[in-house]
């Protein structure tokens with residue numbers, strides 16, 4: 364058996380878990396169900412805005428009710444969802460209701476995976492999750508006691524795996540955990556590149572960990588994962604390394620391109636980076652909205668390719684080109700004002 368993937372982006376020894384395969388297609392909705400967690404890992408990647416807060420996000424957008432996840436799943440043409448937190452099992456009622464809604468709305472094949480530390484994964488919680496159709500559960504057993512939860516989960520009809528950060532210098536600890544997992548029949552182990560963020564940077568820096576490549580990946584994390592995967596290249600258990608670059612750039616970009624394919628308006632153009640381009644026109648004259656739509660008093664959103672023609676034909680007060688993310692937040696990436704006589 365060989366190791367597949369692109370060095371420093373993603374490496375794996377065996378076929379990937381289904382949840383990861385769908386993520387690579389940009390087809391997994393990211394469900395952040397609540398930031399509440401009973402643990403406090405020094406490397407925790409959850410931002411201050413979310414950690415220990417009872418907030419929900421669908422992909423990058425904050426949402427207020429479970430149906431918002433369904434709207435976002437439609438917007439991106441999702442084939443599945445990954446439920447994360449905090450520890451989602453602390454919000455078990457919301458999680459089970461949401462999985463039921465997903466399966467009713469999109470069918471049994473809509474693939475749902477969930478992350479948990481295992482701390483609260485009782486038999487009752489796992490049975491409930493399995494009964495509503497959870498397909499895959501990923502544990503982050505930061506304490507040896509939490510491993511019991513994996514053994515319990517394997518009694519139910521769902522794929523059971525481990526997902527942990529690849530911490531530089533912790534090869535021996537990771538090897539021991541994977542050997543244990545292989546012996547117990549765990550299906551896969553995902554090693555995430557350790558990421559530095561605004562919340563954990565002090566803790567990581569004080570342990571001598573700094574950024575290596577990309578924007579957030581910690582130096583030595585890839586090398587640790589590579590050494591570990593090499594040890595398991597002939598094994599049955601899947602060991603898979605996923606880099607921060609992959610998550611931030613490839614997965615997000617693929618998801619954005621998918622969202623554009625499914626939900627962009629006919630007059631919106633797009634870039635290879637997965638952003639949308641449109642022109643905003645302000646005019647008192649009547650604009651043929653064949654190439655756009657009216658979005659306010661005397662304001663139109665139109666196809667950017669017709670702006671030269673519009674300038675020639677109409678008396679325009681303001682004309683600008685905007686570039687935005689295609690998800691529901693419509694985060695503005697750039698704005699180029701081509702003409703402005705408008706005083707707000």
Ligand code: SF4
Pocket residue numbers: 400401402403404406407408409448449450480503
């Ligand atoms: S278990 Fe997960 S969410 Fe909770 S502190 Fe650790 S890394 Fe953060």
